[in-house]
Amino acid sequence: MADLRIGMIGYGFMGRAHTNAFKRVPNFFPGLKHTPVLQAACGRSEDNVKQFAAQWGYASVETDWRKLVERDDIDAVDICVPNKMHKDIALAAAQNGKMIFCEKPLAMDPAEGEEMVAAVEKAGVANTVWYNYRRVPAVTLAKDIIDSGRLGRIYHYRSNFLQDWCISPDVPQGGPATWRLEVETAGSGVTGDLLAHCIDTAIWLNGSIANLSAMTETFVKERVHVDSGQAQPVGIDDACSFMCRFANGSLGLFESTRYACGHKALFTFEINGENASIRWDLEDLHRLEYFDHEDAGPLRGWRSIHVTDHGGDHPYMDKYWVPGLQIGYEHSFLHQAADFFEALEKNQPCHPTFRDALETQQVCDAILKSAESTSWTNIQ
Amino acid sequence: MADLRIGMIGYGFMGRAHTNAFKRVPNFFPGLKHTPVLQAACGRSEDNVKQFAAQWGYASVETDWRKLVERDDIDAVDICVPNKMHKDIALAAAQNGKMIFCEKPLAMDPAEGEEMVAAVEKAGVANTVWYNYRRVPAVTLAKDIIDSGRLGRIYHYRSNFLQDWCISPDVPQGGPATWRLEVETAGSGVTGDLLAHCIDTAIWLNGSIANLSAMTETFVKERVHVDSGQAQPVGIDDACSFMCRFANGSLGLFESTRYACGHKALFTFEINGENASIRWDLEDLHRLEYFDHEDAGPLRGWRSIHVTDHGGDHPYMDKYWVPGLQIGYEHSFLHQAADFFEALEKNQPCHPTFRDALETQQVCDAILKSAESTSWTNIQ
Amino acid sequence: MADLRIGMIGYGFMGRAHTNAFKRVPNFFPGLKHTPVLQAACGRSEDNVKQFAAQWGYASVETDWRKLVERDDIDAVDICVPNKMHKDIALAAAQNGKMIFCEKPLAMDPAEGEEMVAAVEKAGVANTVWYNYRRVPAVTLAKDIIDSGRLGRIYHYRSNFLQDWCISPDVPQGGPATWRLEVETAGSGVTGDLLAHCIDTAIWLNGSIANLSAMTETFVKERVHVDSGQAQPVGIDDACSFMCRFANGSLGLFESTRYACGHKALFTFEINGENASIRWDLEDLHRLEYFDHEDAGPLRGWRSIHVTDHGGDHPYMDKYWVPGLQIGYEHSFLHQAADFFEALEKNQPCHPTFRDALETQQVCDAILKSAESTSWTNIQ
């Protein structure tokens, strides 16, 4: 058993989610050889980071990430700060030989992403990006079914991620709570924040996207900035849709928005093959819908698979409770952490790596360019 | 092609539903040898029955059912009047050699039912009782699955019929619209009106009920009577539940009420066998839920079968539209009428016959007796 | 009461659906002043059309539609033949002063459509196109809610129509059963057949579409032609998606295919406003999903409205049964026929008129052009 000392940079929503994952891995995945140790938490506000460290049990705090990434007692860095800081931290961490966990999206744009990939690959450090939804058991099960070949030729892939928290024009931009609405900090709006999840899952399940045509919109043109207290133009995309063709010949359709009244986190995907179809929905993440054309004709129907069976039947579920009992959103991070440690033992990459996430970044970039140019755009 | 001249007694909700069925059979079931002809409609109010006859195309009217059942130009009588009149009409119709369609429940009590069974059997006239839900395609499909043996040994059967239209104490009793709340006319409340459907389906799908323990309640003790304008005691059961054992050893649980806020016609059943389970719900009558334990483990789930496939795959559905398109409540009557005519061609009974419906009547009677005596009661 | 003598041209799926509607209107909508009379059915095969006429009760038959439209004893013509014949029949019918019911899509292309609109408007004959889904009660209810202003500013509209009957390459093209796969007869594939429904509903609910970007695909490149028995290139689109902007500033996303394994007729729409959202699905056509942000916070949720309440609460439902009991697909035609007769009484148009349907045709045309040119296209 080897300690793996984590330095966590950022203590917001994602900082909490990742920390919770690290803490619980040894309880639910007892066979792993590495034990995460909460060595240091880092944030600009000393008071806040101390409170966070106390709540979650970090052994020390830092207020300067540069110091953190240089500490000898840190084995891995977890980047949970806004997108515009990912690159610099990742480069410094790689240079210091730290393993890196990075929140998604990888970077502000593909150019940054390429630098980051080059850095971790040159440094030879283990790296992964927290596209956590791959490890929701129902999504992993979808991947298993697809890999088994049950679906046959794929015709269609559709996915969306719908929220509604930006409908009010009173929501501001900037600051710790709403930096996602500030283009200088987030890079893009729903494209990098939400569609990036849809795209990562799509590429994983259905392969690369060849080309696409996109449309974006900013419904609320100005929002008060938290820092200035003044109304300022909104630079991010409030909504984004795109059509695409995958390399395997199937058609894709994607949409994301923060203006879909009634949807808080409706991340869905559906894939239609010649023999079978699959669909999934984050708001009922423990279920997978499956239709198999080979079922006897009169008894064919969409199956609602409650992905809670233990004993090896359903991905990850042998670690938990008894059949019928759900786990939640947070467990997807736990699974990614556990898989990272297992990959480390086997000296294998833990997907999605920075390189995998770069492809998603390139699709996001193509989306924004296509929307701006109102034309079809090839990836790369 | 032979005309089969119908005399319809009653022109309320059921009179309309049956008439609609008779009119449409030749369009949707063109291969049948008998053509129903709307020969006469009968009702006490001459104005009302004339209006009904005009709207639906009856060739003549009567205001006295005794005259109707004696007319030579009537081949079949359809009894759509309140329960307390079923017996007298059925006996007279049988005596006159008429075929008989009778609304459910068969009678006010088993004694009446036995007289009616004896009368039709002695007269040798074709007879059927409108337990129409057997012919909802999804329910018929359930029967087919059960008959195929897929379920194996049966452990459980549960069914309910929930409505909410009696919550207001301002709903009166008696009269054409609310005779179901008057015990002298209806015989019982939810037991004969709603549970009778549950029981007919249950016996059809799962065999006879051996014994039971029941509970009834009348929540609103007095209601204004339509005739007197005065508050009078309510004699019917507002709600009724019972537990039972079927002859095949399985356990049953049934409930009905008119006080379940939010449910208009929630007639459901579920049957659990050792290998598979089935459930159904009238409020989505075109779907059948099916779970098969033999499906591959990780892909097991309740299937939602959209019972709309044509080409012989789903019962009755080859008569209608294209896959995916629903039919409605009214078609169940159409199917029973068509099956009646087909049975006639083959000189076979059309189930449920009066004799079949007598068994349901006996169960209803046992329910009321059990509730009154607060003890387990054997059927017969 | 005035007879309105119908001449039905075509006796396939739609011929049956329309005929059924005409026959039932007097029973369920007894207050109308016009009574449809099934005067003549017309089809090229004399045997087939005679059989159809016998089954449904047409008084006479024709094998040449030109004769039918010239008959003095015909008041209205119903065009239920493949798309390529719509224009000629409509022009002749208008010239002969007949009212016209026309199956959708209106025409093969906008040029034909414009001729048809000009013809009926010049002749001053009542006209309507069977975009029947507007009259599914749940869809009409959606319209009522939107018209009430409950939704506020609209942000998003999405709709699809998914089927799976073309996955097998053994499905042929041409002939009475599969003319929809032959481009010379159908004009287009899923665009005119399925998306046209989505578009008609969208324009009705959300106003005109300003511009769009589309993508089409033909997955199976060759299919045997029924006439020749030889494999021939497939000219129609198997699948089509498009993004659009509505005139009201909202974003639209549409998709249709016949290759979505597990979906038979999954026509859905969803509309997101600033205060409320609505969604609907043809496979459960009796339900409307509704989310209202003004509901008390902790009790907010998508409501599943069972659109079966009578007494004027739900559109059209006062004509049928009791609360909780579904009607089906076929009733949408019944409602359009009844509304046509009512409009006639009031000397008003029955929407969608030919002119309304022309707009949908223009959108379809823009879709095909956009897909071919891979560029954004304005409507008109």
Add this chain to the structure above:
Amino acid sequence: MADLRIGMIGYGFMGRAHTNAFKRVPNFFPGLKHTPVLQAACGRSEDNVKQFAAQWGYASVETDWRKLVERDDIDAVDICVPNKMHKDIALAAAQNGKMIFCEKPLAMDPAEGEEMVAAVEKAGVANTVWYNYRRVPAVTLAKDIIDSGRLGRIYHYRSNFLQDWCISPDVPQGGPATWRLEVETAGSGVTGDLLAHCIDTAIWLNGSIANLSAMTETFVKERVHVDSGQAQPVGIDDACSFMCRFANGSLGLFESTRYACGHKALFTFEINGENASIRWDLEDLHRLEYFDHEDAGPLRGWRSIHVTDHGGDHPYMDKYWVPGLQIGYEHSFLHQAADFFEALEKNQPCHPTFRDALETQQVCDAILKSAESTSWTNIQ
């Protein structure tokens, strides 16, 4: 901040669930004054308990529970062993002044339960029984709605708990994994194991049960005993249903079984009041269904409330993630632990206490007696 040192007796499914809860309370409920400390784990097998202690971080182990309850460094005992051991441990723990967490059901029978209640009340030690489902946020929300008076007079309560893991006759009885099938160890079958949950929730939501009529069945009469390797009679109830009357005049209907193919943990309840209804289902535990008759007529429908809103809107959910993201089964234990600590601060009881759980035990006892005597039975 005060340490509260826990001694955990038992390390099976429940031992893990409770331990997980204690570990996480300080992370998610940081404001509490007590910090649970995993002081000792106790089990008969030294190897097993050491492995458990290592996996979860217990500071020490014991193999004799009598030693554990006497240790000075233990503040609270958690009883997670089979039912037959609850009483002796609880009595000893109370005598030693320990606070007690006890797995449900409280005891083997009411007599034992009364002794236990007397012991904790005499000793004045804080006590609670792990009827954890009260603290699923959706269930707590149901309680809040009911307490607000929204439902008005209650007419009906129905609940079931359906599983299917005992269908195979090859499932043995006795031993650590299947002691629930051995009557000497479990006291009863589904009644104490599953119905007890239904009853605890029912009493909490709807008040006391006055009287009942029950039915039990043992479908598989003999099972191999793990210890002897021999087939032995099965003494527990495989299935149990009962009807009841609540003290508030409403009617209840309950069912539980382990023979409902397709259901792993289908714990549901529904409550119908004169103004509104509520229903819930453990297999989608993050949703609450709610119907409010006061919603505008045409827009009435069952609401599916996704109980994941933060900011104080939904019980407990402000402690977790962002709206739309589910928590799971395990969190219900976390909430009960946090509530226990909060009650401790306030010197209040944490419900359900031993006394609360005794009432459930009395209902279970009445069920078994009613089933045996086939008669209605009063509670107490």
